[in-house]
Amino acid sequence: MIPLPPLAPPGVLTDEALACDLACFPTPEQYLELVAAFKADGFEMCVDVCGVDYLEHFERALPAGVTPTRFEVVANLLSLSKKQRVRIRVQAGSDSPRVPSLFSLYPGTEAPERETFDLFGILFDGHPDLTRILMPEDWEGHPLRKDYSVGHIPIQFKEAPGPR
Protein backbone atom coordinates (compact mmCIF):
# COMPACT_ATOMS: atom_id res chain seq x y z
CA MET A 1 0.00 0.00 0.00
CA ILE A 2 1.47 3.33 -1.00
CA PRO A 3 1.26 6.23 1.45
CA LEU A 4 -1.07 8.99 0.42
CA PRO A 5 0.86 11.68 -1.43
CA PRO A 6 0.61 15.26 -0.25
CA LEU A 7 -2.28 16.70 -2.17
CA ALA A 8 -1.15 18.73 -5.13
CA PRO A 9 -2.03 22.42 -5.09
CA PRO A 10 -5.22 22.61 -7.09
CA GLY A 11 -4.85 24.59 -10.24
CA VAL A 12 -7.92 26.47 -11.31
CA LEU A 13 -9.98 25.79 -8.23
CA THR A 14 -11.46 28.86 -6.61
CA ASP A 15 -11.11 29.26 -2.85
CA GLU A 16 -14.80 28.66 -2.48
CA ALA A 17 -14.57 25.30 -4.20
CA LEU A 18 -11.56 24.35 -2.13
CA ALA A 19 -13.52 24.63 1.06
CA CYS A 20 -15.54 21.56 0.24
CA ASP A 21 -13.18 19.17 -1.44
CA LEU A 22 -9.65 18.45 -2.48
CA ALA A 23 -8.31 17.57 -5.88
CA CYS A 24 -5.36 15.36 -6.83
CA PHE A 25 -3.71 14.95 -10.18
CA PRO A 26 -2.20 11.48 -10.64
CA THR A 27 -0.90 10.11 -13.92
CA PRO A 28 -2.84 7.18 -15.40
CA GLU A 29 -0.16 4.86 -14.01
CA GLN A 30 -0.54 6.19 -10.47
CA TYR A 31 -4.32 6.47 -10.71
CA LEU A 32 -5.35 3.02 -9.51
CA GLU A 33 -2.79 2.96 -6.72
CA LEU A 34 -3.85 6.37 -5.49
CA VAL A 35 -7.53 5.46 -5.47
CA ALA A 36 -6.71 2.20 -3.67
CA ALA A 37 -4.83 4.21 -1.06
CA PHE A 38 -7.80 6.51 -0.63
CA LYS A 39 -10.10 3.54 -0.33
CA ALA A 40 -7.92 2.09 2.40
CA ASP A 41 -7.97 5.50 4.04
CA GLY A 42 -11.73 5.39 4.49
CA PHE A 43 -13.21 6.66 1.25
CA GLU A 44 -15.93 4.06 0.96
CA MET A 45 -17.69 5.32 -2.11
CA CYS A 46 -16.84 6.51 -5.58
CA VAL A 47 -19.87 8.61 -6.30
CA ASP A 48 -19.08 9.61 -9.83
CA VAL A 49 -16.74 9.17 -12.76
CA CYS A 50 -16.96 11.54 -15.68
CA GLY A 51 -14.83 12.88 -18.47
CA VAL A 52 -13.95 16.33 -19.71
CA ASP A 53 -12.70 17.21 -23.17
CA TYR A 54 -10.32 20.17 -22.92
CA LEU A 55 -9.89 20.57 -26.67
CA GLU A 56 -10.43 24.32 -26.54
CA HIS A 57 -8.47 24.84 -23.34
CA PHE A 58 -5.43 22.71 -23.75
CA GLU A 59 -3.27 25.23 -21.89
CA ARG A 60 -5.19 25.38 -18.66
CA ALA A 61 -4.00 26.08 -15.18
CA LEU A 62 -2.71 22.88 -13.62
CA PRO A 63 -0.30 22.27 -10.77
CA ALA A 64 3.37 22.12 -11.63
CA GLY A 65 4.53 18.79 -12.98
CA VAL A 66 1.19 17.82 -14.52
CA THR A 67 1.27 17.56 -18.31
CA PRO A 68 -2.09 18.63 -19.69
CA THR A 69 -3.75 16.30 -22.15
CA ARG A 70 -6.90 16.73 -24.12
CA PHE A 71 -9.03 14.36 -22.07
CA GLU A 72 -9.39 14.28 -18.37
CA VAL A 73 -11.18 11.69 -16.26
CA VAL A 74 -12.62 13.02 -13.04
CA ALA A 75 -13.49 10.64 -10.23
CA ASN A 76 -15.27 11.86 -7.12
CA LEU A 77 -14.59 9.88 -3.98
CA LEU A 78 -16.67 10.25 -0.86
CA SER A 79 -15.84 9.26 2.68
CA LEU A 80 -18.90 8.65 4.79
CA SER A 81 -16.91 8.40 8.00
CA LYS A 82 -14.89 11.58 7.45
CA LYS A 83 -17.66 13.46 5.64
CA GLN A 84 -15.20 14.50 3.02
CA ARG A 85 -14.93 14.45 -0.74
CA VAL A 86 -11.86 14.08 -2.90
CA ARG A 87 -11.76 14.72 -6.59
CA ILE A 88 -9.22 12.87 -8.67
CA ARG A 89 -8.39 14.31 -12.05
CA VAL A 90 -6.42 12.06 -14.36
CA GLN A 91 -4.86 13.29 -17.57
CA ALA A 92 -6.16 10.50 -19.78
CA GLY A 93 -4.28 11.26 -22.99
CA SER A 94 -5.01 13.11 -26.18
CA ASP A 95 -5.24 10.80 -29.18
CA SER A 96 -6.23 7.49 -27.66
CA PRO A 97 -7.35 8.31 -24.12
CA ARG A 98 -7.05 5.34 -21.82
CA VAL A 99 -7.07 4.94 -18.05
CA PRO A 100 -7.42 1.92 -15.77
CA SER A 101 -10.92 1.09 -14.61
CA LEU A 102 -11.90 1.53 -10.98
CA PHE A 103 -14.24 -1.43 -11.23
CA SER A 104 -11.94 -3.67 -9.19
CA LEU A 105 -12.07 -1.20 -6.29
CA TYR A 106 -15.56 0.23 -6.60
CA PRO A 107 -17.97 -1.98 -8.56
CA GLY A 108 -20.38 0.96 -8.60
CA THR A 109 -18.27 2.78 -11.17
CA GLU A 110 -19.33 0.32 -13.83
CA ALA A 111 -22.14 2.43 -15.29
CA PRO A 112 -20.44 5.85 -15.01
CA GLU A 113 -17.33 4.51 -16.74
CA ARG A 114 -19.43 3.04 -19.50
CA GLU A 115 -21.10 6.39 -19.90
CA THR A 116 -17.73 8.14 -20.08
CA PHE A 117 -16.59 5.69 -22.72
CA ASP A 118 -19.80 6.13 -24.64
CA LEU A 119 -19.79 9.91 -24.69
CA PHE A 120 -16.03 10.62 -24.81
CA GLY A 121 -14.40 7.50 -26.18
CA ILE A 122 -12.11 7.14 -23.19
CA LEU A 123 -11.13 3.50 -22.73
CA PHE A 124 -11.12 1.90 -19.31
CA ASP A 125 -8.73 -1.01 -18.92
CA GLY A 126 -10.15 -3.81 -16.85
CA HIS A 127 -13.77 -2.82 -17.25
CA PRO A 128 -15.92 -5.94 -17.54
CA ASP A 129 -18.33 -4.75 -20.19
CA LEU A 130 -17.20 -1.63 -22.00
CA THR A 131 -20.11 -1.10 -24.36
CA ARG A 132 -22.17 1.92 -25.20
CA ILE A 133 -24.79 2.66 -22.61
CA LEU A 134 -26.74 5.77 -23.61
CA MET A 135 -26.17 5.85 -27.36
CA PRO A 136 -27.24 3.06 -29.70
CA GLU A 137 -24.69 0.29 -30.26
CA ASP A 138 -24.02 1.23 -33.86
CA TRP A 139 -23.50 4.91 -33.20
CA GLU A 140 -20.40 6.47 -34.68
CA GLY A 141 -18.41 9.00 -32.74
CA HIS A 142 -18.60 10.19 -29.18
CA PRO A 143 -21.09 13.02 -28.75
CA LEU A 144 -19.65 14.94 -25.81
CA ARG A 145 -16.32 15.47 -27.54
CA LYS A 146 -15.87 19.12 -28.38
CA ASP A 147 -15.17 18.37 -32.05
CA TYR A 148 -18.40 16.43 -32.38
CA SER A 149 -20.75 18.80 -34.09
CA VAL A 150 -24.16 19.36 -32.60
CA GLY A 151 -25.83 19.37 -35.98
CA HIS A 152 -24.02 16.32 -37.21
CA ILE A 153 -26.98 14.28 -38.34
CA PRO A 154 -28.89 15.74 -41.26
CA ILE A 155 -32.61 15.79 -40.71
CA GLN A 156 -34.44 14.41 -43.68
CA PHE A 157 -37.22 16.64 -44.84
CA LYS A 158 -39.27 15.81 -47.85
CA GLU A 159 -38.00 17.45 -51.00
CA ALA A 160 -35.06 18.96 -49.19
CA PRO A 161 -31.70 18.93 -50.93
CA GLY A 162 -29.36 16.24 -49.76
CA PRO A 163 -27.21 16.56 -46.67
CA ARG A 164 -24.86 19.51 -46.90
Next chain:
Amino acid sequence: MSDTNRVAERPDRLTGETSEGAQELVERVATSTDELGREVGAVLRLDGVTLDPREIDYERHDDETMIINMGPAHPSTHGVLRLMLELDGEFVLRTKVVIGYLHTGMEKTGETLSYVQGATNVTRMDYLSPVINELSYSLTVEKLLGVEVPARATWIRMLMSELNRVSSHLVWMATNGMDLGSTSMMIYGLRERELILAFFEKTAGLRLNLNYVRPGGVAADLPDGWEDDIEVICNTIEERTYEYDQLLTGQPIFRNRLIGVGAITAEEALALCLTGPLLRSTGVPWDLRRSMPYLAYDQVDFDVIVGTYGDNFDRYAIRLNEIRESIRIIRQCVEKMPSGDYRSQDPKVTPPPRARIGESMEALIHHFKLFTEGFHVPAGEVYSAVESPRGEIGCYMVSDGGPKPYRIHVRAPSFTNLQAMPLLMRGASVSDAITMISTVDPVLGEVDR
Protein backbone atom coordinates in the same frame (compact mmCIF):
# COMPACT_ATOMS: atom_id res chain seq x y z
CA MET B 1 -18.84 1.40 -51.40
CA SER B 2 -18.30 -1.63 -49.26
CA ASP B 3 -18.15 -1.58 -45.48
CA THR B 4 -14.46 -2.31 -45.30
CA ASN B 5 -13.67 0.78 -47.32
CA ARG B 6 -15.76 2.92 -45.04
CA VAL B 7 -13.87 1.81 -41.99
CA ALA B 8 -10.54 2.25 -43.68
CA GLU B 9 -11.34 5.85 -44.49
CA ARG B 10 -11.96 6.67 -40.87
CA PRO B 11 -8.82 5.75 -38.97
CA ASP B 12 -9.97 7.62 -35.87
CA ARG B 13 -12.73 5.14 -35.22
CA LEU B 14 -12.30 3.29 -32.01
CA THR B 15 -14.06 0.14 -33.07
CA GLY B 16 -10.80 -1.69 -33.52
CA GLU B 17 -9.89 -2.01 -29.91
CA THR B 18 -13.13 -1.83 -28.00
CA SER B 19 -15.82 -4.31 -27.30
CA GLU B 20 -18.32 -1.92 -28.73
CA GLY B 21 -20.65 -4.83 -28.98
CA ALA B 22 -24.16 -5.63 -28.05
CA GLN B 23 -25.62 -4.07 -24.95
CA GLU B 24 -28.00 -6.94 -24.54
CA LEU B 25 -27.88 -10.04 -22.48
CA VAL B 26 -26.28 -12.80 -24.52
CA GLU B 27 -25.74 -16.50 -24.06
CA ARG B 28 -23.53 -17.64 -21.24
CA VAL B 29 -20.87 -19.07 -23.51
CA ALA B 30 -20.41 -15.67 -25.09
CA THR B 31 -20.11 -13.75 -21.83
CA SER B 32 -16.89 -13.11 -19.94
CA THR B 33 -16.52 -14.16 -16.32
CA ASP B 34 -16.56 -10.66 -14.90
CA GLU B 35 -19.58 -9.67 -16.89
CA LEU B 36 -21.40 -12.86 -16.05
CA GLY B 37 -20.63 -12.26 -12.42
CA ARG B 38 -22.13 -8.83 -12.62
CA GLU B 39 -25.23 -10.12 -14.31
CA VAL B 40 -25.89 -12.67 -11.63
CA GLY B 41 -25.17 -10.05 -9.01
CA ALA B 42 -22.22 -11.98 -7.64
CA VAL B 43 -19.58 -9.32 -8.01
CA LEU B 44 -20.00 -8.19 -4.49
CA ARG B 45 -19.70 -11.48 -2.72
CA LEU B 46 -16.60 -11.89 -0.60
CA ASP B 47 -14.02 -9.20 -1.10
CA GLY B 48 -14.42 -6.58 -3.76
CA VAL B 49 -14.95 -8.23 -7.09
CA THR B 50 -13.61 -11.62 -6.18
CA LEU B 51 -16.03 -13.99 -7.77
CA ASP B 52 -17.23 -16.97 -5.89
CA PRO B 53 -17.13 -19.69 -8.55
CA ARG B 54 -20.03 -21.44 -6.89
CA GLU B 55 -22.21 -18.49 -7.70
CA ILE B 56 -21.93 -19.02 -11.43
CA ASP B 57 -23.25 -22.07 -13.11
CA TYR B 58 -21.13 -22.31 -16.24
CA GLU B 59 -22.50 -25.72 -17.11
CA ARG B 60 -26.00 -24.49 -17.41
CA HIS B 61 -27.34 -25.21 -20.88
CA ASP B 62 -28.83 -22.29 -22.61
CA ASP B 63 -31.78 -24.30 -23.77
CA GLU B 64 -32.93 -24.83 -20.20
CA THR B 65 -33.39 -21.16 -19.59
CA MET B 66 -35.14 -18.37 -21.37
CA ILE B 67 -34.02 -14.82 -22.00
CA ILE B 68 -36.90 -12.37 -22.05
CA ASN B 69 -37.22 -8.66 -22.43
CA MET B 70 -39.09 -6.60 -19.91
CA GLY B 71 -39.67 -3.19 -21.39
CA PRO B 72 -38.86 -0.69 -22.71
CA ALA B 73 -42.59 -0.21 -23.11
CA HIS B 74 -43.75 -2.02 -20.01
CA PRO B 75 -45.97 0.16 -17.82
CA SER B 76 -44.38 -0.93 -14.57
CA THR B 77 -40.88 -0.01 -15.66
CA HIS B 78 -41.64 3.61 -14.83
CA GLY B 79 -40.63 4.94 -18.18
CA VAL B 80 -38.52 3.36 -20.86
CA LEU B 81 -36.41 1.06 -18.75
CA ARG B 82 -35.59 -2.22 -20.42
CA LEU B 83 -34.58 -5.23 -18.41
CA MET B 84 -33.31 -8.40 -19.98
CA LEU B 85 -33.90 -11.34 -17.73
CA GLU B 86 -32.65 -14.88 -17.95
CA LEU B 87 -35.33 -17.00 -16.39
CA ASP B 88 -35.45 -20.49 -15.03
CA GLY B 89 -39.17 -21.00 -14.98
CA GLU B 90 -40.42 -18.19 -12.81
CA PHE B 91 -37.08 -17.30 -11.24
CA VAL B 92 -34.53 -14.77 -12.40
CA LEU B 93 -31.00 -16.01 -12.97
CA ARG B 94 -29.39 -13.07 -14.66
CA THR B 95 -30.44 -9.49 -15.20
CA LYS B 96 -29.14 -6.81 -17.44
CA VAL B 97 -30.38 -3.26 -17.47
CA VAL B 98 -30.47 -1.66 -20.90
CA ILE B 99 -30.99 2.08 -20.85
CA GLY B 100 -30.62 4.98 -23.23
CA TYR B 101 -34.06 5.05 -24.79
CA LEU B 102 -34.69 8.55 -23.46
CA HIS B 103 -31.23 9.93 -24.10
CA THR B 104 -31.60 13.47 -25.37
CA GLY B 105 -28.06 14.73 -24.84
CA MET B 106 -28.92 17.18 -22.07
CA GLU B 107 -25.29 17.50 -21.01
CA LYS B 108 -24.36 18.48 -24.55
CA THR B 109 -27.28 20.89 -24.69
CA GLY B 110 -26.14 22.37 -21.39
CA GLU B 111 -22.88 23.41 -22.99
CA THR B 112 -24.71 25.61 -25.47
CA LEU B 113 -27.00 27.30 -22.95
CA SER B 114 -25.96 30.26 -20.83
CA TYR B 115 -26.00 29.98 -17.04
CA VAL B 116 -29.33 31.83 -16.99
CA GLN B 117 -30.91 29.35 -19.38
CA GLY B 118 -29.24 26.33 -17.82
CA ALA B 119 -31.83 25.90 -15.10
CA THR B 120 -34.52 25.19 -17.68
CA ASN B 121 -32.38 22.37 -18.97
CA VAL B 122 -31.61 20.61 -15.70
CA THR B 123 -35.15 20.91 -14.42
CA ARG B 124 -36.24 18.48 -17.11
CA MET B 125 -33.86 15.73 -16.07
CA ASP B 126 -35.52 14.36 -12.98
CA TYR B 127 -39.04 15.39 -13.76
CA LEU B 128 -40.38 14.31 -10.38
CA SER B 129 -38.06 16.53 -8.37
CA PRO B 130 -37.34 19.53 -10.61
CA VAL B 131 -36.69 21.93 -7.75
CA ILE B 132 -33.92 19.79 -6.37
CA ASN B 133 -32.28 19.50 -9.78
CA GLU B 134 -32.33 23.25 -10.14
CA LEU B 135 -31.00 23.58 -6.64
CA SER B 136 -27.98 21.41 -7.33
CA TYR B 137 -27.31 23.35 -10.51
CA SER B 138 -27.75 26.74 -8.88
CA LEU B 139 -25.58 25.90 -5.89
CA THR B 140 -22.82 24.82 -8.26
CA VAL B 141 -23.01 28.02 -10.28
CA GLU B 142 -23.11 30.11 -7.12
CA LYS B 143 -20.08 28.32 -5.75
CA LEU B 144 -18.13 29.25 -8.87
CA LEU B 145 -19.50 32.78 -8.87
CA GLY B 146 -19.05 33.39 -5.18
CA VAL B 147 -22.43 35.07 -4.95
CA GLU B 148 -24.03 35.50 -1.57
CA VAL B 149 -27.66 34.36 -1.54
CA PRO B 150 -30.02 36.21 0.80
CA ALA B 151 -31.37 34.31 3.78
CA ARG B 152 -34.95 34.39 2.58
CA ALA B 153 -33.96 32.80 -0.73
CA THR B 154 -32.21 30.01 1.15
CA TRP B 155 -35.27 29.28 3.24
CA ILE B 156 -37.62 29.48 0.26
CA ARG B 157 -35.37 26.99 -1.52
CA MET B 158 -35.55 24.69 1.46
CA LEU B 159 -39.31 24.99 1.67
CA MET B 160 -39.73 24.28 -2.02
CA SER B 161 -37.32 21.38 -2.11
CA GLU B 162 -39.02 19.73 0.85
CA LEU B 163 -42.41 20.19 -0.80
CA ASN B 164 -40.90 18.65 -3.89
CA ARG B 165 -39.52 15.75 -1.90
CA VAL B 166 -42.99 15.09 -0.51
CA SER B 167 -44.55 15.22 -3.96
CA SER B 168 -41.90 12.91 -5.38
CA HIS B 169 -42.37 10.39 -2.58
CA LEU B 170 -46.12 10.61 -3.06
CA VAL B 171 -45.73 9.67 -6.71
CA TRP B 172 -43.53 6.83 -5.58
CA MET B 173 -46.17 5.67 -3.10
CA ALA B 174 -48.75 5.88 -5.87
CA THR B 175 -46.80 3.95 -8.49
CA ASN B 176 -45.52 1.43 -6.00
CA GLY B 177 -49.06 0.86 -4.85
CA MET B 178 -50.20 0.34 -8.39
CA ASP B 179 -47.35 -2.05 -9.14
CA LEU B 180 -48.55 -4.17 -6.25
CA GLY B 181 -52.17 -4.00 -7.30
CA SER B 182 -53.42 -1.26 -5.02
CA THR B 183 -55.05 1.09 -7.48
CA SER B 184 -56.58 3.12 -4.65
CA MET B 185 -53.11 4.09 -3.50
CA MET B 186 -52.40 5.25 -7.02
CA ILE B 187 -55.34 7.61 -6.92
CA TYR B 188 -54.64 8.84 -3.39
CA GLY B 189 -50.98 9.49 -4.01
CA LEU B 190 -51.62 11.54 -7.11
CA ARG B 191 -54.49 13.35 -5.40
CA GLU B 192 -52.27 14.56 -2.58
CA ARG B 193 -49.49 15.45 -4.97
CA GLU B 194 -51.93 17.71 -6.77
CA LEU B 195 -52.11 19.94 -3.68
CA ILE B 196 -48.39 20.54 -3.90
CA LEU B 197 -48.44 21.05 -7.65
CA ALA B 198 -51.18 23.64 -7.23
CA PHE B 199 -48.98 25.49 -4.77
CA PHE B 200 -46.07 25.29 -7.23
CA GLU B 201 -48.28 26.75 -9.90
CA LYS B 202 -49.30 29.58 -7.62
CA THR B 203 -45.70 30.33 -6.73
CA ALA B 204 -43.72 29.72 -9.88
CA GLY B 205 -46.41 29.73 -12.54
CA LEU B 206 -45.73 26.16 -13.62
CA ARG B 207 -46.64 22.81 -12.18
CA LEU B 208 -43.85 20.52 -13.25
CA ASN B 209 -40.70 21.97 -14.75
CA LEU B 210 -40.58 25.03 -12.58
CA ASN B 211 -37.36 26.84 -13.42
CA TYR B 212 -37.90 28.41 -10.02
CA VAL B 213 -34.55 28.09 -8.30
CA ARG B 214 -32.02 30.08 -10.29
CA PRO B 215 -28.45 31.13 -9.75
CA GLY B 216 -28.65 34.03 -7.33
CA GLY B 217 -31.91 33.17 -5.63
CA VAL B 218 -35.37 32.13 -6.70
CA ALA B 219 -37.55 33.38 -9.55
CA ALA B 220 -40.36 34.87 -7.51
CA ASP B 221 -41.33 35.56 -3.94
CA LEU B 222 -43.86 33.34 -2.25
CA PRO B 223 -47.45 34.35 -3.05
CA ASP B 224 -49.66 36.20 -0.59
CA GLY B 225 -51.18 33.93 1.99
CA TRP B 226 -48.62 31.20 1.38
CA GLU B 227 -48.52 30.29 5.07
CA ASP B 228 -52.17 29.26 4.94
CA ASP B 229 -51.66 27.18 1.82
CA ILE B 230 -48.70 25.41 3.37
CA GLU B 231 -50.67 24.83 6.56
CA VAL B 232 -53.44 23.14 4.58
CA ILE B 233 -50.96 21.05 2.58
CA CYS B 234 -49.08 19.93 5.69
CA ASN B 235 -52.16 19.08 7.69
CA THR B 236 -53.83 17.21 4.85
CA ILE B 237 -50.84 15.17 3.82
CA GLU B 238 -49.73 14.38 7.34
CA GLU B 239 -53.18 13.13 8.20
CA ARG B 240 -53.34 11.09 5.01
CA THR B 241 -50.01 9.38 5.69
CA TYR B 242 -51.79 7.67 8.56
CA GLU B 243 -54.48 6.59 6.12
CA TYR B 244 -51.75 5.07 3.96
CA ASP B 245 -50.60 3.22 7.04
CA GLN B 246 -54.04 1.70 7.36
CA LEU B 247 -54.30 1.04 3.67
CA LEU B 248 -50.87 -0.46 3.05
CA THR B 249 -48.51 -0.80 5.98
CA GLY B 250 -50.55 -3.33 7.87
CA GLN B 251 -52.06 -4.97 4.85
CA PRO B 252 -51.05 -8.66 4.81
CA ILE B 253 -50.80 -9.07 1.03
CA PHE B 254 -48.78 -5.89 0.72
CA ARG B 255 -46.46 -6.92 3.53
CA ASN B 256 -45.90 -10.37 2.11
CA ARG B 257 -44.97 -8.91 -1.23
CA LEU B 258 -42.38 -6.62 0.34
CA ILE B 259 -40.90 -8.07 3.50
CA GLY B 260 -37.66 -9.91 2.96
CA VAL B 261 -37.74 -9.38 -0.78
CA GLY B 262 -34.73 -7.78 -2.43
CA ALA B 263 -32.62 -7.54 0.70
CA ILE B 264 -29.14 -6.06 0.35
CA THR B 265 -26.47 -5.42 2.93
CA ALA B 266 -24.72 -2.17 3.76
CA GLU B 267 -21.43 -3.41 2.25
CA GLU B 268 -23.13 -4.20 -1.03
CA ALA B 269 -24.89 -0.88 -1.09
CA LEU B 270 -21.65 1.02 -0.44
CA ALA B 271 -19.71 -0.95 -3.03
CA LEU B 272 -22.37 -0.24 -5.64
CA CYS B 273 -22.33 3.47 -4.71
CA LEU B 274 -26.02 3.46 -3.93
CA THR B 275 -27.36 6.55 -2.24
CA GLY B 276 -30.66 7.74 -0.91
CA PRO B 277 -33.36 5.41 0.45
CA LEU B 278 -31.55 2.40 -1.00
CA LEU B 279 -28.50 3.07 1.13
CA ARG B 280 -30.45 4.16 4.18
CA SER B 281 -32.59 1.03 4.07
CA THR B 282 -29.48 -1.00 4.88
CA GLY B 283 -28.95 0.98 8.06
CA VAL B 284 -26.36 3.50 6.92
CA PRO B 285 -27.48 6.89 8.24
CA TRP B 286 -26.25 8.87 5.25
CA ASP B 287 -28.36 11.82 4.28
CA LEU B 288 -26.58 14.82 2.80
CA ARG B 289 -29.02 17.14 4.51
CA ARG B 290 -27.65 15.94 7.82
CA SER B 291 -24.16 14.72 6.98
CA MET B 292 -22.95 17.55 4.77
CA PRO B 293 -25.55 20.25 5.34
CA TYR B 294 -26.26 22.70 2.56
CA LEU B 295 -28.76 25.59 2.58
CA ALA B 296 -29.91 25.89 6.20
CA TYR B 297 -30.54 22.25 6.98
CA ASP B 298 -28.29 22.51 10.01
CA GLN B 299 -30.80 24.92 11.56
CA VAL B 300 -33.85 22.68 11.34
CA ASP B 301 -34.76 19.68 13.37
CA PHE B 302 -35.49 16.42 11.59
CA ASP B 303 -34.67 12.74 11.78
CA VAL B 304 -32.80 10.68 9.22
CA ILE B 305 -34.86 7.56 8.68
CA VAL B 306 -32.87 4.35 8.38
CA GLY B 307 -33.92 0.76 7.86
CA THR B 308 -32.54 -2.45 9.25
CA TYR B 309 -32.90 -5.26 6.74
CA GLY B 310 -32.40 -3.44 3.47
CA ASP B 311 -35.43 -5.09 1.93
CA ASN B 312 -38.27 -3.61 -0.05
CA PHE B 313 -40.42 -3.04 3.00
CA ASP B 314 -37.69 -0.93 4.61
CA ARG B 315 -37.50 1.19 1.51
CA TYR B 316 -41.26 1.66 1.58
CA ALA B 317 -41.21 2.60 5.26
CA ILE B 318 -38.33 5.01 4.75
CA ARG B 319 -40.15 6.88 2.03
CA LEU B 320 -43.38 7.04 3.98
CA ASN B 321 -41.60 8.40 7.03
CA GLU B 322 -39.52 10.82 5.01
CA ILE B 323 -42.79 12.42 3.94
CA ARG B 324 -43.51 13.04 7.62
CA GLU B 325 -40.02 14.35 8.28
CA SER B 326 -40.23 16.67 5.29
CA ILE B 327 -43.49 18.04 6.63
CA ARG B 328 -41.72 18.70 9.92
CA ILE B 329 -39.06 20.66 8.03
CA ILE B 330 -41.69 22.56 6.05
CA ARG B 331 -43.42 23.63 9.27
CA GLN B 332 -40.12 24.90 10.65
CA CYS B 333 -39.48 26.76 7.40
CA VAL B 334 -42.82 28.55 7.79
CA GLU B 335 -41.94 29.41 11.36
CA LYS B 336 -38.43 30.64 10.69
CA MET B 337 -38.91 32.22 7.26
CA PRO B 338 -36.88 35.43 7.35
CA SER B 339 -37.97 38.56 5.55
CA GLY B 340 -35.87 40.30 2.95
CA ASP B 341 -34.90 39.75 -0.64
CA TYR B 342 -35.78 36.56 -2.41
CA ARG B 343 -32.84 36.89 -4.79
CA SER B 344 -29.42 38.41 -4.80
CA GLN B 345 -29.31 42.11 -5.62
CA ASP B 346 -26.11 41.78 -7.62
CA PRO B 347 -27.08 43.35 -10.97
CA LYS B 348 -24.60 41.15 -12.80
CA VAL B 349 -26.53 38.03 -11.84
CA THR B 350 -30.10 39.10 -11.21
CA PRO B 351 -32.21 40.91 -13.78
CA PRO B 352 -33.52 44.30 -12.64
CA PRO B 353 -37.19 44.64 -11.70
CA ARG B 354 -39.47 45.48 -14.60
CA ALA B 355 -40.28 48.94 -13.25
CA ARG B 356 -36.61 49.96 -13.19
CA ILE B 357 -36.07 49.20 -16.85
CA GLY B 358 -38.25 52.07 -17.97
CA GLU B 359 -36.43 54.69 -15.93
CA SER B 360 -32.83 53.58 -15.66
CA MET B 361 -30.42 53.23 -18.56
CA GLU B 362 -28.16 51.09 -16.45
CA ALA B 363 -30.97 48.69 -15.57
CA LEU B 364 -31.81 48.39 -19.25
CA ILE B 365 -28.20 47.57 -20.10
CA HIS B 366 -28.01 44.96 -17.35
CA HIS B 367 -31.28 43.44 -18.48
CA PHE B 368 -30.12 43.30 -22.07
CA LYS B 369 -26.72 41.86 -21.25
CA LEU B 370 -28.19 39.25 -18.94
CA PHE B 371 -30.69 37.92 -21.41
CA THR B 372 -28.54 38.04 -24.52
CA GLU B 373 -25.05 37.15 -23.38
CA GLY B 374 -25.61 36.03 -19.81
CA PHE B 375 -23.22 36.58 -16.95
CA HIS B 376 -19.62 35.43 -16.97
CA VAL B 377 -18.52 32.90 -14.40
CA PRO B 378 -14.91 32.76 -13.19
CA ALA B 379 -12.88 29.87 -14.55
CA GLY B 380 -12.78 26.83 -12.34
CA GLU B 381 -14.32 23.47 -11.76
CA VAL B 382 -16.54 22.44 -8.94
CA TYR B 383 -18.67 19.53 -7.80
CA SER B 384 -21.52 20.01 -5.43
CA ALA B 385 -24.20 17.61 -4.35
CA VAL B 386 -27.56 17.77 -2.68
CA GLU B 387 -29.94 15.10 -1.45
CA SER B 388 -32.70 14.37 -3.93
CA PRO B 389 -35.57 11.98 -3.12
CA ARG B 390 -33.59 9.31 -4.94
CA GLY B 391 -30.16 9.95 -3.52
CA GLU B 392 -27.22 12.18 -4.12
CA ILE B 393 -27.69 14.42 -7.12
CA GLY B 394 -24.43 16.11 -7.94
CA CYS B 395 -23.43 18.63 -10.52
CA TYR B 396 -19.89 18.82 -11.85
CA MET B 397 -19.23 21.99 -13.73
CA VAL B 398 -16.19 23.27 -15.56
CA SER B 399 -16.17 26.95 -16.42
CA ASP B 400 -13.70 28.62 -18.76
CA GLY B 401 -14.69 32.11 -17.73
CA GLY B 402 -17.32 32.52 -20.42
CA PRO B 403 -21.07 32.91 -20.21
CA LYS B 404 -21.73 29.22 -20.85
CA PRO B 405 -20.49 26.23 -18.90
CA TYR B 406 -17.61 24.50 -20.65
CA ARG B 407 -18.78 21.17 -19.34
CA ILE B 408 -21.74 20.28 -17.20
CA HIS B 409 -22.16 16.81 -15.84
CA VAL B 410 -24.99 15.66 -13.64
CA ARG B 411 -24.42 12.78 -11.29
CA ALA B 412 -27.86 11.25 -11.45
CA PRO B 413 -28.82 9.11 -8.46
CA SER B 414 -31.16 6.81 -10.38
CA PHE B 415 -28.47 6.11 -12.96
CA THR B 416 -26.13 4.74 -10.31
CA ASN B 417 -28.89 3.12 -8.28
CA LEU B 418 -30.00 1.07 -11.27
CA GLN B 419 -26.75 -0.86 -10.96
CA ALA B 420 -28.30 -2.60 -7.98
CA MET B 421 -30.88 -4.30 -10.18
CA PRO B 422 -28.94 -7.54 -10.91
CA LEU B 423 -28.19 -7.93 -7.23
CA LEU B 424 -31.75 -7.26 -6.13
CA MET B 425 -33.24 -9.51 -8.77
CA ARG B 426 -31.08 -12.47 -7.99
CA GLY B 427 -33.24 -15.47 -7.32
CA ALA B 428 -36.39 -13.40 -7.21
CA SER B 429 -39.45 -14.23 -9.23
CA VAL B 430 -40.69 -12.20 -12.17
CA SER B 431 -43.55 -10.74 -10.16
CA ASP B 432 -41.02 -9.47 -7.60
CA ALA B 433 -39.08 -7.85 -10.40
CA ILE B 434 -41.85 -5.28 -10.63
CA THR B 435 -41.45 -4.49 -6.95
CA MET B 436 -37.69 -4.17 -7.30
CA ILE B 437 -37.92 -1.68 -10.13
CA SER B 438 -40.43 0.22 -8.10
CA THR B 439 -38.40 0.40 -4.89
CA VAL B 440 -35.24 1.48 -6.71
CA ASP B 441 -37.44 4.33 -7.97
CA PRO B 442 -35.64 5.20 -11.18
CA VAL B 443 -36.72 8.26 -13.10
CA LEU B 444 -35.70 7.57 -16.65
CA GLY B 445 -35.45 11.20 -17.61
CA GLU B 446 -32.60 11.41 -15.18
CA VAL B 447 -31.05 8.05 -15.99
CA ASP B 448 -30.71 8.81 -19.68
CA ARG B 449 -30.46 12.59 -19.51
